[in-house]
Amino acid sequence: MLDRLAEHAGLEFVGAILKPGVWARDQVVSSWNNYLDLVGVREENEALREQVRTLSQQVQVASEERAELVRLRALLELEPPEGWRPLGARVVANRLGPQAALESAIISRGYYSGAGPGTPVLTHEGVVGRVYRAGPYTATVLLLTDPGSRIAVLSAANRTAGILVGTGPRGLLEMKYVPQNARIEVGELVLTSGLEGAFPKGVPVARVESVSQSDLSLFQTVYASPLADLEALEEVLLLERPPVQPGAQTLPLPSVNATQGVGPGTGQGSGQGGGASSGQGGHGGNGGHRAQQAPSNQPAPRAPRPQAQPQVTPQTVPQAAPQMVPQSAPAGQQPGQPPRQ
Amino acid sequence: MNFSNLVWWACFIVGGVWLQQLLPGIDLLVAGLLVSLQERRLYQTFWLLLVLLLVQEGTGTLAFGSTALWYGALIVFFNVGRWLFEAENLVFVVLLSLGLGACHFLFTLMMASLQQLDIPQDRLFLESVWQACVIPPAWWLTHFARRRCMGDAHSV
Numbered sequence: 093m094l095d096r097l098a099e100h101a102g103l104e105f106v107g108a109i110l111k112p113g114v115w116a117r118d119q120v121v122s123s124w125n126n127y128l129d130l131v132g133v134r135e136e137n138e139a140l141r142e143q144v145r146t147l148s149q150q151v152q153v154a155s156e157e158r159a160e161l162v163r164l165r166a167l168l169e170l171e172p173p174e175g176w177r178p179l180g181a182r183v184v185a186n187r188l189g190p191q192a193a194l195e196s197a198i199i200s201r202g203y204y205s206g207a208g209p210g211t212p213v214l215t216h217e218g219v220v221g222r223v224y225r226a227g228p229y230t231a232t233v234l235l236l237t238d239p240g241s242r243i244a245v246l247s248a249a250n251r252t253a254g255i256l257v258g259t260g261p262r263g264l265l266e267m268k269y270v271p272q273n274a275r276i277e278v279g280e281l282v283l284t285s286g287l288e289g290a291f292p293k294g295v296p297v298a299r300v301e302s303v304s305q306s307d308l309s310l311f312q313t314v315y316a317s318p319l320a321d322l323e324a325l326e327e328v329l330l331l332e333r334p335p336v337q338p339g340a341q342t343l344p345l346p347s348v349n350a351t352q353g354v355g356p357g358t359g360q361g362s363g364q365g366g367g368a369s370s371g372q373g374g375h376g377g378n379g380g381h382r383a384q385q386a387p388s389n390q391p392a393p394r395a396p397r398p399q400a401q402p403q404v405t406p407q408t409v410p411q412a413a414p415q416m417v418p419q420s421a422p423a424g425q426q427p428g429q430p431p432r433q
Numbered sequence: 434m435n436f437s438n439l440v441w442w443a444c445f446i447v448g449g450v451w452l453q454q455l456l457p458g459i460d461l462l463v464a465g466l467l468v469s470l471q472e473r474r475l476y477q478t479f480w481l482l483l484v485l486l487l488v489q490e491g492t493g494t495l496a497f498g499s500t501a502l503w504y505g506a507l508i509v510f511f512n513v514g515r516w517l518f519e520a521e522n523l524v525f526v527v528l529l530s531l532g533l534g535a536c537h538f539l540f541t542l543m544m545a546s547l548q549q550l551d552i553p554q555d556r557l558f559l560e561s562v563w564q565a566c567v568i569p570p571a572w573w574l575t576h577f578a579r580r581r582c583m584g585d586a587h588s589v
Contacts, residue, residue: 187457191493191500193545193552232494239551260553
């Protein structure tokens, strides 16, 4: 009886005393554990967030590298004309500084690393321009949209010759000196003609956008858009000139000194303006009016100042028959120059 | 020129060249030259002028000379204007920047025509306007940063 009383009263009393304490303890412990868990979750959450951030950055970098890989692969797949040595370069900046009056870009190669004045610059899409000024390891490229740019070209299908002239920033290119009776069509590809040796033959430059005839002019008005995206240049390919073979039939090209370039109209063939270092730099020139003239050494004033002596003096005679593929080197010509350090 | 001053100017030039990438055709480094002129430190100004000339002319596509002319105009305007204004007066800097903007247009056009280069005049005009607009804030930022980093000790 006493045992039962003790069980029912004493035990219940103790239980009644202890239970709230235990409940409180459990609550405190549980809260503490929850708090600790929360702290862990928060820390884990932070760690996971950091991981996500890092992975996102890595994905971004990887996608950027992938895009770069695609571009570089495209550049590598571009087969350079025989004898011309391809060199990759990065575009460091576009027009930089108050004196960058011309359409230009700065690249990561200079004359010590293959980018002498006059070196053709292209991407896998087409011609970009030519090296205008060169330092030891950095060079400025004159883009083909500059009004002073002159490139001797041929239309791909009809083989109509002309001079491709820039019209300014973000503008179309004008193909000048196309005779009224010459055939040229909208959508036709325009290639370098290779005359004067400034560019290898057959490199795509632009696509014809419009053709119109005027009663007041002897020539058609032809506009073309550049194939290369000049607003988004990142990597470019330089084509180092092939070495001239001793004994090869040569024509005297206009010589260029360090202070004055060769003006328009001194080139050969279809009147390509400019010499080796100023082929597309014959600013404001009228090179095409002297079409089919033999080249002369007469320096003309309308030319940008080249930075240094270009590497070409004599040049092999260009092939008479036009061709789409890059011009092959003369017999016995070595495939390329040894790499310069 | 002490070492910290040298480091400050080196950082200024590096930062300025990077910023110039964002604003083609604009000279941001001229603000540093203006600040140096205001500090009346001939030796510092001489070396800074030399470095800036090489940087701007080297990256340009015109023959050497137009930046030299332009910086020359800045020095002339500054010295003439100091007779009338406080050198660090904002009105003075604004007037100076207007003059420099006009000179930028004239000198570039003149040098381009002397070299018989075709340059788009509308773009040159816009860039000259931008140049005039950019100089006062660039000067203020440079002036402020120089005071913060170097204190007033650099002022003479």
